[in-house]
Amino acid sequence: MRTRVILLSGFLGAGKTTTMIRAAKILEAEGKKVAVVTNDQGSSLIDTTLGRNSGLLTEEVAGGCFCCRFDDLLTTLLTLREMQHPDVIIAEAVGSCTDLSATVIQPLKHFYQDDFEMAPLTTLVDPNRLKASFSSGSSLLFSEVVHYIFEKQIEEADIIVINKIDQYTSTAMETMITMLTNRYPDALIQPISAARGDRMEQLIQVWMTSNISGNHLIDLDYGTYAAGEAALAWLNLRGEAISFSAFPIKQWLAVFMNELEVHFILEKMAVAHLKVMVEHDDGFTKASIDATGSDPVFLVEGKQEALAIRLVLNLRVETSPERLDEAVRTALSTVNSEWKLDFHLTHYECFRPAPPEPTYRYTNTNPH
Numbered sequence: 039m040r041t042r043v044i045l046l047s048g049f050l051g052a053g054k055t056t057t058m059i060r061a062a063k064i065l066e067a068e069g070k071k072v073a074v075v076t077n078d079q080g081s082s083l084i085d086t087t088l089g090r091n092s093g094l095l096t097e098e099v100a101g102g103c104f105c106c107r108f109d110d111l112l113t114t115l116l117t118l119r120e121m122q123h124p125d126v127i128i129a130e131a132v133g134s135c136t137d138l139s140a141t142v143i144q145p146l147k148h149f150y151q152d153d154f155e156m157a158p159l160t161t162l163v164d165p166n167r168l169k170a171s172f173s174s175g176s177s178l179l180f181s182e183v184v185h186y187i188f189e190k191q192i193e194e195a196d197i198i199v200i201n202k203i204d205q206y207t208s209t210a211m212e213t214m215i216t217m218l219t220n221r222y223p224d225a226l227i228q229p230i231s232a233a234r235g236d237r238m239e240q241l242i243q244v245w246m247t248s249n250i251s252g253n254h255l256i257d258l259d260y261g262t263y264a265a266g267e268a269a270l271a272w273l274n275l276r277g278e279a280i281s282f283s284a285f286p287i288k289q290w291l292a293v294f295m296n297e298l299e300v301h302f303i304l305e306k307m308a309v310a311h312l313k314v315m316v317e318h319d320d321g322f323t324k325a326s327i328d329a330t331g332s333d334p335v336f337l338v339e340g341k342q343e344a345l346a347i348r349l350v351l352n353l354r355v356e357t358s359p360e361r362l363d364e365a366v367r368t369a370l371s372t373v374n375s376e377w378k379l380d381f382h383l384t385h386y387e388c389f390r391p392a393p394p395e396p397t398y399r400y401t402n403t404n405p406h
């Protein structure tokens with residue numbers, strides 16, 4: 039039996055990880071064996087930790103997107119298939135990556151049709167970003183080159199998933215569905231709320247039964263695409279902290295994020311995604327924001343106080359690595375001295391992604 043592979047695309051913060059974990063849990067409850075694969079330009083991923091904390095079989099392709107690390111992706115998929123025999127693998131691409139039909143789906147369909155059956159290429163969108171993209175000009179937080187990637191991700195989708203419908207009225211949703219249907223008549227438009235679990239079954243049903251995959255090869259200017267990726271700075275860090283008395287993690291995180299946000303607002307930096315996770319022996323607290331100035335969303339599991347913590351931070355912001363580095367180091371030293379934490383870094387990377395150089399790029403679709 040072949041393994042069904044579901045490839046998730048969509049801009050940073052659209053809800054890919056939330057959808058992947060939610061869908062994997064539903065499929066497992068139906069008796070399917072499921073694995074998930076996360077992906078990033080760097081390493082030390084919160085998404086991977088979240089997958090594992092959810093009890094899911096989780097692998098990671100680090101140090102580049104699926105298209106540029108096709109061989110790593112392939113090795114991961116084949117190893118999972120041989121060692122774990124999953125019925126389904128859900129793979130989440132880096133949020134600044136596009137052209138996945140040409141660079142990932144077609145080569146998998148061409149060379150590995152005996153091992154894998156590819157589900158429809160699914161691009162998740164955050165309605166807030168979508169609204170900005172439909173309204174003209176000034177409301178766009180990101181520059182045109184970053185926006186180009188967002189639009190290309192939608193253009194190549196077999197399924198466009200409008201996520202986060204819990205935040206919108208049904209009338210607002212209908213308007214968005216109509217606009218997308220007019221603009222992308224060949225795609226299936228599926229609204230969901232991954233956080234609440236709304237309409238996930240319909241999406242999974244299409245993933246598990248449709249033979250359409252990677253039907254829309256796009257015209258893509260790799261110069262503009264590379265400029266869009268390079269406009270974003272990426273920062274991943276891990277650290278450890280010890281305190282003399284148990285300190286309130288959520289409060290510490292809220293102040294840390296507030297310090298960062300003040301910096302971002304003052305310097306007009308557009309946040310694509312900020313994720314921070316504090317782990318300790320009795321649980322974890324995760325917080326994220328998906329736009330500059332938006333309120334953090336917290337997820338707390340287990341105890342809310344600890345003496346010793348491990349911190350992971352993943353940040354993607356439209357600015358230079360130097361300015362992002364400065365913002366993060368300043369915010370960290372402010373909160374750590376305020377709470378008298380003995381903090382040290384165990385991993386740190388802050389960079390601009392290199393131009394995308396896919397291993398394969400197909401110009402025709404494969405039939406399987």
Ligand SMILES: Nc1nc2c(ncn2[C@@H]2O[C@H](COP(=O)(O)OP(=O)(O)O)[C@@H](O)[C@H]2O)c(=O)[nH]1
Pocket residue numbers: 048049050051052053054055056057133201202203204205230231232233234311326327328335
């Ligand atoms: N309100 C709402 N928030 C969501 C939903 N899905 C994801 N989020 C939030 O959006 C942010 C980004 O989600 P994530 O799954 O990490 O996005 P990714 O970067 O595409 O993997 C997180 O704060 C999530 O909690 C949803 O259906 N509704």
Ligand SMILES: [Mg+2]
Pocket residue numbers: 054055056085130
């Ligand atoms: Mg993710």
